[in-house]
Amino acid sequence: MTTRRPISSDDEHRVLQFRPRTSPSPAVHRGSGTVQPLRVAPEPLDLSRYEQPRAEPDDFRHRMLANIAALAFTIALTAIGIWLAVSTADLRRTQDCVLMGRRDCVKITTPHI
DSSP states (O other): OOOOOOOOOTTTOOOOOOOOTTSOOOOEEETTEEEOOOOOOOOOOOGGGGOOOOSSOOOHHHHHHHHHHHHHHHHHHHHHHHHHHHHHHHHHHHHHHHHTTOSOOSOOOOOOO
16 A cells, blocks of 8 residues: 655745744735735733722731742641542542451551560
């Protein structure tokens, strides 16, 4: 079985020259077409028009305490999730062992005397 390549014309394969957007460039004539220069996007609007004067200054100490509390909650939630995943996997392993008919499925720990 031979592989066939699709017939392609030179119009399908065209290399485009990209220029940085910050430098304006004149139109370039290539072949039968004209490459137009890229339009420079206008500067983004400044967010200062949305700022409002505050009646009271920011309480950075309160903000830091809230951030620390949020971080501690996130770490605790992650630790609980990991513990839950490990205990679920251990339970599943034990159940699979019991369902296979084995008798030595659970580890029995004895205290060291």
